[in-house]
Amino acid sequence: MNQNHNELIEQINSLKDQLKKKTFDLEERKKELNCLYTISKIAETENLDIDSLMQQVVDIIPLSLRYPDISVAKAVVLDKPYENRPHAPNQWKISAPIVSSGKKKGELILYLTQEPDQNLQKPFLKEEQDLINAVCERIGKIIERIQTNEQLKEVEARYYRDITQEKEKEYQVNQEKNRLQQENIRLRSTIKDRYRFQNIIGMSPAMQHVYDQILTAANSDANVSIYGESGTGKELVARAIHDMGPRNADAFITINCGAIPESLMESEFFGYKKGAFTGAAFDKHGYLDLADTGTLFLDEIGDLPISMQVKLLRAIDGGGYYPIGSQSKHTSNFRIVAATNKNLKQLVGEGFMREDFYYRIQVIPIFLPPLKERKEDIPLLVDHFTDIYAQSSPFKKIPNHIAAQIFNHDWPGNIRELQNVLLRFFSTGEFEISNMIVNPRKSADVNRSVPIGDNSNNLSHTIEMVEKEQIINALQSTNWHRSCAAEKLGISRSTLFRRMKKHGLRLKQNVRY
Amino acid sequence: MKILIVEDEPQVVAYIQKILEKWGYDHQAASNGKEALRHILETAFDVILLDIMLPDYLGYDLIPKFRQIDPDISIITMTGENSRELEQRVRKEGILYYMVKPIETQNLKLLLEHLCKNG
Numbered sequence: 001m002n003q004n005h006n007e008l009i010e011q012i013n014s015l016k017d018q019l020k021k022k023t024f025d026l027e028e029r030k031k032e033l034n035c036l037y038t039i040s041k042i043a044e045t046e047n048l049d050i051d052s053l054m055q056q057v058v059d060i061i062p063l064s065l066r067y068p069d070i071s072v073a074k075a076v077v078l079d080k081p082y083e084n085r086p087h088a089p090n091q092w093k094i095s096a097p098i099v100s101s102g103k104k105k106g107e108l109i110l111y112l113t114q115e116p117d118q119n120l121q122k123p124f125l126k127e128e129q130d131l132i133n134a135v136c137e138r139i140g141k142i143i144e145r146i147q148t149n150e151q152l153k154e155v156e157a158r159y160y161r162d163i164t165q166e167k168e169k170e171y172q173v174n175q176e177k178n179r180l181q182q183e184n185i186r187l188r189s190t191i192k193d194r195y196r197f198q199n200i201i202g203m204s205p206a207m208q209h210v211y212d213q214i215l216t217a218a219n220s221d222a223n224v225s226i227y228g229e230s231g232t233g234k235e236l237v238a239r240a241i242h243d244m245g246p247r248n249a250d251a252f253i254t255i256n257c258g259a260i261p262e263s264l265m266e267s268e269f270f271g272y273k274k275g276a277f278t279g280a281a282f283d284k285h286g287y288l289d290l291a292d293t294g295t296l297f298l299d300e301i302g303d304l305p306i307s308m309q310v311k312l313l314r315a316i317d318g319g320g321y322y323p324i325g326s327q328s329k330h331t332s333n334f335r336i337v338a339a340t341n342k343n344l345k346q347l348v349g350e351g352f353m354r355e356d357f358y359y360r361i362q363v364i365p366i367f368l369p370p371l372k373e374r375k376e377d378i379p380l381l382v383d384h385f386t387d388i389y390a391q392s393s394p395f396k397k398i399p400n401h402i403a404a405q406i407f408n409h410d411w412p413g414n415i416r417e418l419q420n421v422l423l424r425f426f427s428t429g430e431f432e433i434s435n436m437i438v439n440p441r442k443s444a445d446v447n448r449s450v451p452i453g454d455n456s457n458n459l460s461h462t463i464e465m466v467e468k469e470q471i472i473n474a475l476q477s478t479n480w481h482r483s484c485a486a487e488k489l490g491i492s493r494s495t496l497f498r499r500m501k502k503h504g505l506r507l508k509q510n511v512r513y
Numbered sequence: 514m515k516i517l518i519v520e521d522e523p524q525v526v527a528y529i530q531k532i533l534e535k536w537g538y539d540h541q542a543a544s545n546g547k548e549a550l551r552h553i554l555e556t557a558f559d560v561i562l563l564d565i566m567l568p569d570y571l572g573y574d575l576i577p578k579f580r581q582i583d584p585d586i587s588i589i590t591m592t593g594e595n596s597r598e599l600e601q602r603v604r605k606e607g608i609l610y611y612m613v614k615p616i617e618t619q620n621l622k623l624l625l626e627h628l629c630k631n632g
Contacts, residue, residue: 235607251601259587259609261627264620282595282613290601388581419584482557483514483539484629 028066032131035064039135043142050146054082057139061110065128070113077106077143087111092123096136100143108136198240200233201384204374210237213366218244223316223336223361225301225344228368231416234339235299237366241337242295251294253287258303265308267324276325286323288315291334301361302342302353309357316360336361371411371418378407378418385419389426398422402431409433432505468503471496475505514629515539515556519549519575520564520591525614529562532618538625546570546578553582560628565592565603576606587628591616 042048042056054077062071062084074083077098092112097104110132112123195203197211217224218241226234235254242252260268271286287296298304304312315321316336320329338361347353371378382398390396398406402425411417425431474485486496516533520526521544533540541556543549546569549561561579565572572590579586589610590603600611610624 251604253601253604254607256609258631259624259628261623264623279617279619281615284595284613285597285600290597290604294601416584423584483559487629 028125028127031064032127032134035060035131036134036138039138039142043138043145048142048146050077050143051080051082053139053142053146054080057108057135058082058084061108061132061135064131065110066125067112067116070116072111072113073108074111075106075108077139087113092116094124094129094132096129096132098136098139098143100140101147105140105143108132108139195380198236198243200236200240201380202374202377203380204369204376206369206374207377210366210368213364214240215244217241217337217364217366220364221246221335222363224338224364224366225362226337226339226366226368227344228339228341229370229412229414230341231414231419232341232368232370233415234341234368235297237368238295238297238299238337238339242297245295247293247295247335251291252297253291253294254297254299255287256299258300262305262308265305266311269308269312270321270323270330272324273326276323280325284323286321288321288332288334289323289330292332294334296334296336298336298338298361300340301338302340302344302347304353306352306354309354313354313357313360338362371414375407379403381415381418382406382422385422386426389423393426395426395429398425405431405433464503467499468505471499471503471505514559514625515541516560516562516625517549517552517556517558518542518562519544519546519567519572520562521545521566521568522564525564525591525616528616532616532621536622536625544568546575549575550578550582553579553586557583558586560587560589560609560625563588563590565590565599573603573606576608589621589624 038060039057042053045052054075058073058075061073062068065071072083072085072087074081074087074089075098076082089109090111092115093109095107095109098106098108110124110128116123194208194211195201197207197214200207200210202210214237224238224241226237228234228237238254239252242248255268267284267286269287271284271289272280274280274282311321315332318331320331322329344353344358344362348355348358371381382403386397406418406421413420421431421433470489471485474488475482482496482500483493486493489496491499516538518526518529518533518540520529520542526542526544530540530542541552541558543552546567549563552558553561563572563575567575572592576588579588587609588606589612590608591612591614592599592603593614595613603611609628610620612621
């Protein structure tokens with residue numbers, strides 16, 4: 001009987017041990033499952049990065065081991081170390097590799113900080129090795145997923161950056177296009193309000209009409225004739241036509257037909273070959289050669305001799321021309337803008353201009369009004385010249401009583417005359433229009449003019465006034481070339497100089513700024 | 514008629530002075546742009562004989578400055594080279610005559626005579 005009792009007790013104890021062991025095992029299994037489950041949870045974190053993943057892994061693994069208090073988990077991933085607590089490596093360890101995308105990216109190592117129970121042969125269980133194998137496999141997949149996400153984000157960012165740049169460029173180009181279109185519309189539609197056009201100044205209705213005509217001429221390649229009194233700005237109009245048209249990048253050749261001696265006309269217009277005559281030392285370019293694809297501005301076209309008109313007409317009609325001494329015909333694609341202060345039709349009537357030439361050069365006629373017909377532009381012009389001349393002058397502006405006279409004057413010499421009068425004023429302080437002498441430094445009542453035909457009975461005084469007016473007229477008609485004026489008056493230069501001095505007619509001499 | 518010679522080569526200046534004397538014209542000389550501007554500020558000239566290659570300026574850059582002081586002045590340019598592009602550039606400023614050295618003596622005489630007659 002006793003033997004059965006002992007056997008039973010032994011059996012019970014054995015079963016108790018087994019149960020204990022099984023319970024222990026279950027606990028371990030539970031910890032392992034918890035560990036894997038937790039890692040899975042970590043993997044679901046949004047924006048998970050490798051640092052955060054690995055640090056959490058090494059922190060939770062020891063808790064799942066048999067001896068949590070003396071276990072250390074350490075990992076190295078992509079050369080970066082992680083550990084749940086610092087510890088020097090020793091021989092009580094197990095490890096597993098972390099493989100991701102087919103490559104070894106790191107390692108997970110478990111250590112025991114002290115020798116475990118001497119009864120055990122190994123520091124860690126087989127189950128613990130299995131655990132970290134499973135953990136590493138899981139980590140490997142998570143790392144792969146994280147790295148792929150990062151690459152994708154980079155590509156996306158780059159793609160969006162490129163798109164944004166392209167879109168920005170496109171946007172800017174469109175903006176610029178819109179701006180230019182607006183400006184174009186504005187320029188064309190508000191031309192009525194312009195007080196200035198290229199270098200031409202004027203806001204009067206007459207000038208607005210001129211601006212319209214300039215635009216029309218600029219949009220055409222037809223020959224233009226500009227009609228206007230001396231000094232109305234015909235050259236400025238010609239330049240504006242050139243600058244606003246398709247030839248603006250090419251040559252603009254200005255010729256004053258009245259200033260070229262007739263004997264030089266042909267060689268000047270057509271050029272010559274070296275050796276064509278005595279003194280022809282090289283091949284000279286003629287005006288037509290120079291103006292090829294550009295604009296030929298013929299000022300004072302009324303002064304062009306008939307012989308030249310014939311030859312020029314031939315060239316205009318595509319017949320070409322021959323430089324002097326050359327057998328080869330030259331052709332040139334030039335556009336003519338002509339200007340004159342004369343009545344060309346009258347010249348045709350008087351035989352000074354050929355009718356066919358007349359019609360060929362004035363396909364587009366433009367009329368520049370005299371200054372007296374646009375007096376509202378005078379203040380603008382005065383401002384313009386004051387801006388230029390006052391800079392280097394002791395005088396900074398036009399005094400009011402002079403401004404009134406400027407406005408009231410008819411300006412037979414138009415803007416050129418106004419310009420010269422203002423230039424003289426700012427240079428010398430003297431204000432001089434035709435036969436009126438005004439000195440701004442003297443008081444106003446001394447500046448009374450004494451026109452010819454006054455009630456004065458003083459003969460010598462009248463004679464002096466006549467002489468003064470004659471001298472001024474001669475000077476003005478010869479562009480203040482004093483030698484030529486003297487010749488015109490039939491007196492010597494020295495006599496003229498003396499008379500000028502007597503009348504206080506000084507030019508820009510002896511002025512130092 | 515008063516003529517200003519703007520030229521830095523002394524032989525050229527001497528030659529021009531000789532022929533101007535012969536024809537009876539008043540003349541002065543400047544050897545660079547700055548000097549020329551000074552002359553024009555002080556004296557009223559009718560014609561400028563202007564060398565393009567000056568030590569301190571290119572002739573065509575001087576022309577607008579001359580015109581600002583004297584809008585009616587006539588300009589005859591002189592240059593040693595016969596370049597179409599240079600002539601186009603110079604003529605853009607508006608000149609009376611484009612002379613290629615050596616000095617076209619006869620042509621210059623005709624030009625000056627014509628200028629004097631017609632102002």
